[in-house]
Amino acid sequence: MHAYTFRIVLEDYDDFYADIEVAANQNFEDLHKVIVELAELKGNEMASFYFCDYSWKRKSEIALVDLSEPDEEDATKPLIMKDCILAKTIYDPHQRIMYVYDFLNMITFYLELKKISEAQKGAKYPRVSKKCGELPKQGAVLPQKFITEFEDEAAVVFDANENDFEGEEGEEPFGEFGEEFSSESTEKSSDEF
8 A cells, every 4th residue: 555645835824834644545535634633723614625737726626525506517516525535536646736724714725745655554544744833723813023014015094184086276176077067968968869
């Protein structure tokens, strides 16, 4: 039996990575569970894996549960995690997979298959074989430095006493707009039709 080793990173968070080993005969639900445990997620939200190309463009989905309509064609239904065995689903030796947890908050992890090797006898899979750094807790407040940087970039200065729509002193903000569209001109244009 073989084991697949995936490198996993969290989107937009450079202070963490881990290697996860999964047995070739295990399914994507097993991989999902070890990610939930690793990231200390609550495990009560929807999640999906997406096979990606080399530029991380999503291709096909493997969903936690089937939410498609019963009358949908089989071609449009996503694959389901518990039904997808890794050895029967992964063909690229450097497969890239995106994992999205909690579609309201879009917690996104990137996984890349690093190697396929013989499984160790007596080892329990899936397992985290290497971990570097710590992940932020689910629902954690961003560190103050990120909040400050965001506020600085997104700051909008607005003076409630200033009227941005006034032109030069005494000038109407839109010129002679009101006179141009008087009731007479409207009546003339409607008679032309």
